[in-house]
Amino acid sequence: xxxxxxxxxxxxxxxxxxxxxxxxxxxxxxxxxxxxxxxxxxxxxxxxxxxxxxxxxxxxxxxxxxxxxxxxxxxxxxxxxxxxxxxxxxxxxxxxxxxxxxxxxxxxxxxxxxxxxxxxxxxxxxxxxxxxxxxxxxxxxxxxxxxxxxxxxxxxxxxxxxxxxxxxxxxxxxxxxxxxxxxxxxxxxxxxxxxxxxxxxxxxxxxxxxxxxxxxxxxxxxxxxxxxxxxxxxxxxxxxxxxxxxxxxxxxxxxxxxxxxxxxxxxxxxxxxxxxxxxxxxxxxx
Numbered sequence: 001x002x003x004x005x006x007x008x009x010x011x012x013x014x015x016x017x018x019x020x021x022x023x024x025x026x027x028x029x030x031x032x033x034x035x036x037x038x039x040x041x042x043x044x045x046x047x048x049x050x051x052x053x054x055x056x057x058x059x060x061x062x063x064x065x066x067x068x069x070x071x072x073x074x075x076x077x078x079x080x081x082x083x084x085x086x087x088x089x090x091x092x093x094x095x096x097x098x099x100x101x102x103x104x105x106x107x108x109x110x111x112x113x114x115x116x117x118x119x120x121x122x123x124x125x126x127x128x129x130x131x132x133x134x135x136x137x138x139x140x141x142x143x144x145x146x147x148x149x150x151x152x153x154x155x156x157x158x159x160x161x162x163x164x165x166x167x168x169x170x171x172x173x174x175x176x177x178x179x180x181x182x183x184x185x186x187x188x189x190x191x192x193x194x195x196x197x198x199x200x201x202x203x204x205x206x207x208x209x210x211x212x213x214x215x216x217x218x219x220x221x222x223x224x225x226x227x228x229x230x231x232x233x234x235x236x237x238x239x240x241x242x243x244x245x246x247x248x249x250x251x252x253x254x255x256x257x258x259x260x261x262x263x264x265x266x267x268x269x270x271x272x273x274x275x276x277x278x279x280x281x282x283x284x285x286x
Contacts, residue, residue: 006248007108010256011097015066018086022058025083031284047078058083061194066090066097070193077180077196081280084179085272087194091186093264094149100191106145106225108260112247113142113228115259119245129247131237138231141224148224149189150267152217156185156209157271165205171198175282179275184210189217 029040043054052060057074064071065087076087090097095107113129117139120127127134160166160181170177180199187194188210195201201210246252 006253007105007112007256008098009253010260011108013253013257014093014260015062015097018066018090019059019062022062022079022083022086023055025080025086026054026058028080030080044078044080044083047075049073058086061087062090063097064194065187065192068095068100068103068191070101070187072194075197076183076194077198081176081179081276081283084183084196085276085280088179088183088186088276089264089268089272091183091190091192092150092153092268093260094146094190096260103191108256110142110145110225110228111260111263112256113138114146114263115252115256116245116247117142118259119255123245127245128238130232131239132232132235133238138228141227141231144224145221145228146263148221149217152189152213153182153185154267154271156189156213157182160185160206160209163205165203166209169200169203169206171200175275175279179279182271182275185213188213191218 025044027043029044030046033040045054048054048057052073060071060073061076061079061083063069068091076084079087093107094100094110095103096111097108099105100107113134116127116129117134120134157178161178166181167177170180172180176198180196183196184199184201184206186192199206201207
């Protein structure tokens with residue numbers, strides 16, 4: 001139980017950090033409008049309802065993509081580049097915030113297994129989590145559970161931006177168009193229903209490609225997750241020893257958050273650099 005509470009604490013830290021980025025990015029407004037002499041006392045209000053404003057819109061965008069809700073109260077495509085990066089990254093990391101719709105806590109628990117395995121390598125011990133030894137089989141299944149959605153998003157995006165049926169659906173050229181495609185595959189591959197609405201996804205190509213992405217990422221991931229659950233259920237509880245990593249301490253919470261961010265960074269930073277990060281640099285350099 002305490003190990004699960006630590007995972008929940010880690011989810012809270014991740015959610016709060018990304019929420020802060022989204023709110024601050026939207027409150028900064030659009031520099032192009034500022035240069036044109038347009039005052040933006042409320043921040044970037046493009047695509048947002050006046051009754052909600054920047055803070056509530058950013059909160060909803062962050063929460064709806066973190067927990068795979070899929071509902072929206074503002075147009076994510078109209079967010080600033082860094083503001084739009086936040087919901088995109090939260091989807092790409094998988095359903096790690098308080099349990100995704102219809103999937104539960106498995107997203108964060110997979111990362112917890114990876115974290116205790118890395119910690120075990122550091123001290124030369126067989127890692128343990130919730131009293132069960134994490135061995136080679138669990139790590140192989142955890143690797144598959146992490147890699148399936150990651151690969152689907154990146155491969156799907158790469159294919160879509162180099163062939164004509166994919167580029168034909170992009171309403172915006174350049175970096176923002178790339179972000180639209182990346183967001184679409186991130187949403188389909190990670191159990192979310194939101195979108196960067198500038199992409200014309202109702203075409204034979206995108207209906208097929210996003211459907212395949214959803215099928216592979218959502219259904220094939222069931223196999224390794226259930227395999228881990230079955231393997232751990234068969235194992236006996238192991239009493240905690242002197243070398244056991246406590247999984248209910250602030251140290252483990254920080255280690256788990258670091259594992260999530262490092263895995264996400266190693267996987268998606270190159271793609272994000274071509275989309276929202278490049279767009280942010282272009283926008284603020286003018």
